[in-house]
Amino acid sequence: MDIFLQQMVNGLTIGSLYALVALGYTMVYGVMRLINFAHGDLVAFSAFIGLSVYAQIFGESVTSLIAVITVFVFTAAIVAFVGVLLERLAYRPLRTAPRLSAVVSALGAGLVIQNSVMLIWGPNMKIFPSNLFPATIWEIGGIVITFTQVMILGLSSVLMVGLYFFIHQTKIGTAIRAVAIDQDAAKLMGINVNRIVMIIFIIGSSLGAVAGLFIGTYYRGVTFDMGWMYGLNAFVAAIMGGIGNIPGAMLGGLLLGLFNAMITGYISTQWAETFTFVLLIAILVFRPTGILGETVAEKV
Amino acid sequence: MMNKTSLIAIALLVFMGFFPLFVDSAWLAVGTTFLVFSVVALSQDIILGRAGVFHMGHAMFFGLGAYTTAILNVNFGLPILATWAPAVLVPMLVAFVMVAPIIHLRGDYLLVATIGFNIIFIQVLENDIFGLTGGPNGLFGIDVVRVLGFDFSSQTHMYYMAFILLGITLFIMRNLDKSKFGRAMFYIHKDEIAAQSMGINVRYFKLYAFILGAGIAGAAGSMFSVQYSAVSPEAFNVTQSIMFFTIVLVGGSASLPGVLIGTFVMFVLPEMFREFETARYLVFGVAMILTMILRPRGIWPVRFGNIPDFLKKGVK
Amino acid sequence: MSEYILEISHVSKYFQGLVAINDLSMKVKKGQIYGIIGPNGAGKTTLFNCITGIYRPEIGQILWKGKDIKGSNPYKIAELGILRTFQTIRLFAEMSVAENIMSGRHIKSKQRWYNGVIPTPAYVRDEKANWEKVGELMDFFNLTEYATIPAGDLSYGIQRRIEMARALAAEPELLILDEPAAGLNENETLELTQTIRKIQEMGVTIMMIEHDMEMVMSLSEYITVINFGAKISEGVPSFVQDDPVVIEAYIGSDEEDEDE
Ligand SMILES: Nc1ncnc2c1ncn2[C@@H]1O[C@H](COP(=O)(O)OP(=O)(O)OP(=O)(O)O)[C@@H](O)[C@H]1O
Numbered sequence: 001m002d003i004f005l006q007q008m009v010n011g012l013t014i015g016s017l018y019a020l021v022a023l024g025y026t027m028v029y030g031v032m033r034l035i036n037f038a039h040g041d042l043v044a045f046s047a048f049i050g051l052s053v054y055a056q057i058f059g060e061s062v063t064s065l066i067a068v069i070t071v072f073v074f075t076a077a078i079v080a081f082v083g084v085l086l087e088r089l090a091y092r093p094l095r096t097a098p099r100l101s102a103v104v105s106a107l108g109a110g111l112v113i114q115n116s117v118m119l120i121w122g123p124n125m126k127i128f129p130s131n132l133f134p135a136t137i138w139e140i141g142g143i144v145i146t147f148t149q150v151m152i153l154g155l156s157s158v159l160m161v162g163l164y165f166f167i168h169q170t171k172i173g174t175a176i177r178a179v180a181i182d183q184d185a186a187k188l189m190g191i192n193v194n195r196i197v198m199i200i201f202i203i204g205s206s207l208g209a210v211a212g213l214f215i216g217t218y219y220r221g222v223t224f225d226m227g228w229m230y231g232l233n234a235f236v237a238a239i240m241g242g243i244g245n246i247p248g249a250m251l252g253g254l255l256l257g258l259f260n261a262m263i264t265g266y267i268s269t270q271w272a273e274t275f276t277f278v279l280l281i282a283i284l285v286f287r288p289t290g291i292l293g294e295t296v297a298e299k300v
Numbered sequence: 301m302m303n304k305t306s307l308i309a310i311a312l313l314v315f316m317g318f319f320p321l322f323v324d325s326a327w328l329a330v331g332t333t334f335l336v337f338s339v340v341a342l343s344q345d346i347i348l349g350r351a352g353v354f355h356m357g358h359a360m361f362f363g364l365g366a367y368t369t370a371i372l373n374v375n376f377g378l379p380i381l382a383t384w385a386p387a388v389l390v391p392m393l394v395a396f397v398m399v400a401p402i403i404h405l406r407g408d409y410l411l412v413a414t415i416g417f418n419i420i421f422i423q424v425l426e427n428d429i430f431g432l433t434g435g436p437n438g439l440f441g442i443d444v445v446r447v448l449g450f451d452f453s454s455q456t457h458m459y460y461m462a463f464i465l466l467g468i469t470l471f472i473m474r475n476l477d478k479s480k481f482g483r484a485m486f487y488i489h490k491d492e493i494a495a496q497s498m499g500i501n502v503r504y505f506k507l508y509a510f511i512l513g514a515g516i517a518g519a520a521g522s523m524f525s526v527q528y529s530a531v532s533p534e535a536f537n538v539t540q541s542i543m544f545f546t547i548v549l550v551g552g553s554a555s556l557p558g559v560l561i562g563t564f565v566m567f568v569l570p571e572m573f574r575e576f577e578t579a580r581y582l583v584f585g586v587a588m589i590l591t592m593i594l595r596p597r598g599i600w601p602v603r604f605g606n607i608p609d610f611l612k613k614g615v616k
Numbered sequence: 617m618s619e620y621i622l623e624i625s626h627v628s629k630y631f632q633g634l635v636a637i638n639d640l641s642m643k644v645k646k647g648q649i650y651g652i653i654g655p656n657g658a659g660k661t662t663l664f665n666c667i668t669g670i671y672r673p674e675i676g677q678i679l680w681k682g683k684d685i686k687g688s689n690p691y692k693i694a695e696l697g698i699l700r701t702f703q704t705i706r707l708f709a710e711m712s713v714a715e716n717i718m719s720g721r722h723i724k725s726k727q728r729w730y731n732g733v734i735p736t737p738a739y740v741r742d743e744k745a746n747w748e749k750v751g752e753l754m755d756f757f758n759l760t761e762y763a764t765i766p767a768g769d770l771s772y773g774i775q776r777r778i779e780m781a782r783a784l785a786a787e788p789e790l791l792i793l794d795e796p797a798a799g800l801n802e803n804e805t806l807e808l809t810q811t812i813r814k815i816q817e818m819g820v821t822i823m824m825i826e827h828d829m830e831m832v833m834s835l836s837e838y839i840t841v842i843n844f845g846a847k848i849s850e851g852v853p854s855f856v857q858d859d860p861v862v863i864e865a866y867i868g869s870d871e872e873d874e875d876e
């Protein structure tokens with residue numbers, strides 16, 4: 001029972017990270033029908049940016065709420081800028097091209113980001129400072145919860161709920177949904193599609209940046225090529241939930257995080273990925289467009 | 301009458317045929333691998349470029365062929381020649397069993413599922429299932445091809461065997477493109493609903509593409525394992541699948557010259573720039589983006605309209 | 617077996633709870649030209665999609681020569697000899713005109729599964745015979761001069777002809793045309809009318825949705841009028857033309873159009 005609850009907590013923590021990254025995939029897919037393969041590498045990039053921002057501004061020792069907030073805000077801003085740049089340079093010229101051309105461009109962009117990180121920060125693992133968050137640990141009935149976990153769960157929930165309301169309650173959110181349904185019609189209604197795409201990339205990249213920083217603070221060690229693994233899991237989460245569907249990405253992320261935690265806790269770590277994909281394929285066999293994805297009959 | 305394309309093709313064939321005579325052994329190995337990878341890329345192109353199925357797990361079929369030969373030879377002592385048929389059939393069977401339940405999935409969902417198969421395959425290899433695969437280190441000491449007391453053991457032999465394999469593959473691809481099967485794949489690719497309404501069984505032809513592609517990739521895998529006399533999981537992981545996927549799209553999907561060019565650009569060129577180890581993939585990524593922007597349909601895009609001459613007479 | 621080749625009985629089709637076809641019945645005789653008319657959004661195309669298996673109606677039967685084909689896969693329905701064109705043209709745009717028409721030969725081609733890999737003499741003969749048939753159809757539809765041109769690069773009128781040629785290449789028993797005259801000029805429409813007649817003379821049964829009243833009235837032997845998914849009138853053209861219900865339906869919808 002203790003293991004179960006402990007793995008629940010761990011699973012929800014990882015799941016929140018997956019969900020944050022999955023949102024980036026799903027939002028871009030929703031409006032552009034593009035699998036942004038560079039997104040995982042952008043997440044890894046965020047962790048390194050965060051490290052540098054921290055070192056630049058606070059040296060090695062200081063820890064305070066201000067420091068943490070500054071690191072998060074700066075990193076998110078820089079990564080959002082890179083995300084927007086990425087869209088301008090690598091995706092926008094391909095908007096009318098065959099869909100897979102943009103996918104190759106995204107794969108190329110991923111290589112560029114990953115190798116830039118390697119050239120700038122080196123190929124070896126970098127360690128996140130341990131004092132970014134207090135080392136407080138709570139023990140409740142045998143379960144251990146760290147301060148970092150609470151931060152991850154808390155901030156991710158706030159961001160996800162915030163995003164949900166943003167998409168459903170604001171004018172820009174409505175415009176985003178309109179572009180996702182029918183880009184041409186949205187254009188006719190006077191919506192500036194390029195602006196919406198830019199907003200999507202700002203939001204998606206910022207959420208990815210937060211996830212990247214959390215990965216750094218939670219796991220401590222970060223490598224230039226870790227984006228692939230997190231990206232893939234998050235992408236799988238987005239697909240599980242139904243790609244293009246925002247609540248689906250959140251659900252998929254949490255589900256995958258929990259599932260992973262249970263598999264590694266109870267069965268095996270060796271076969272973890274196999275279980276992940278067996279789950280994915282099982283879901284797709286029964287629901288071909290994911291858990292929350294809708295099947296629309298194509299109008300003929 | 302010969303057109304420009306066939307002239308280029310013949311020139312290339314002659315060049316490739318004499319290639320082993322004027323290179324050192326390192327480049328000969330690169331040449332052989334180029335031929336093998338071309339075969340894999342062409343077989344990937346049956347699925348991706350012709351049937352239009354988003355498939356990003358092709359290295360699995362390549363690896364299944366390689367491991368079938370390796371396991372049968374190393375663990376069970378079968379001669380290489382006897383492993384050829386299984387190396388083709390096992391990937392075909394796996395393709396059928398794994399893909400049939402998910403063949404109806406829409407593009408991107410299928411793409412992730414095929415990545416998933418590839419990842420599962422790698423975990424199976426690494427966890428040394430049934431003690432057959434040799435785990436993360438793989439298997440080594442794979443024999444060479446022996447026929448009637450003659451050993452095809454030199455690098456030059458390897459090269460020409462791969463050369464013949466590519467020849468067979470190109471022959472198959474030409475037949476495919478000129479048959480009801482290849483055309484059906486194109487129709488499905490271009491408009492699935494219209495294709496169905498013309499009586500084309502979408503499921504059947506997508507599976508046909510997968511099974512044929514898997515079989516050819518398996519043959520290439522068998523060749524690959526003999527060339528290096530060893531197999532290990534990382535030669536068949538998702539990164540490799542992404543490479544084959546990219547080769548097809550950068551070169552020009554459904555275009556035979558395109559895929560060969562793609563293999564050259566994505567595999568041989570990086571080999572040439574080995575000195576620039578660190579920066580090379582950065583440049584490579586930029587090149588991928590630029591190629592797609594400048595040539596969204598690939599460097600040498602497919603050209604349709606290959607119809608019998610008697611139908612072209614009335615064309616103005 | 618009855619004299620009717622296609623019988624649609626009490627078919628209903630819903631989209632997200634909204635009824636698109638409502639308890640529709642009709643019977644098509646062999647060799648007939650059967651017209652279907654009705655205001656925009658009446659459900660005409662949806663009916664064709666139900667017949668050709670693109671959609672599965674929730675209720676009712678679609679009998680082809682007495683056998684229910686409701687919900688069959690579209691390719692099976694095509695194999696039975698029911699071929700169609702689309703209201704919004706669906707050609708294989710990047711492929712040449714000849715290759716487009718060749719797709720209609722798919723179900724007639726006798727190539728075996730191994731012919732995708734190895735050619736055989738039988739395959740060579742089959743391939744040649746099918747291309748020759750494509751040649752004949754290009755002659756019939758005046759498309760010979762465009763044989764090698766990508767279908768998507770041609771004008772609307774020509775594309776409509778390619779679509780018909782493609783469907784006819786499959787030697788259908790029932791040819792289903794969804795607004796074949798849409799977007800055609802007067803000359804082209806006249807040509808089309810003659811073409812449809814000729815197709816009928818070949819023994820092909822034809823069902824046709826058309827907004828061009830002059831054309832549909834002159835060609836059809838029998839007409840069903842649909843509005844809001846339900847049949848509001850049927851009969852020979854002269855009857856339907858003067859039926860007050862039909863006039864009402866069209867006037868009603870015209871007024872709505874003008875209000876916009
Ligand atoms: N795939 C679909 N999903 C949801 N609604 C649909 C779908 N296809 C058709 N409809 C709806 O069904 C109704 C009938 O449409 P249909 O296309 O059959 O009309 P139609 O009679 O062919 O009109 P038109 O003359 O304009 O072609 C319309 O309200 C349409 O919006």
Ligand SMILES: [Mg+2]
Nearest residue numbers: 660661662703
């Ligand atoms: Mg219609």
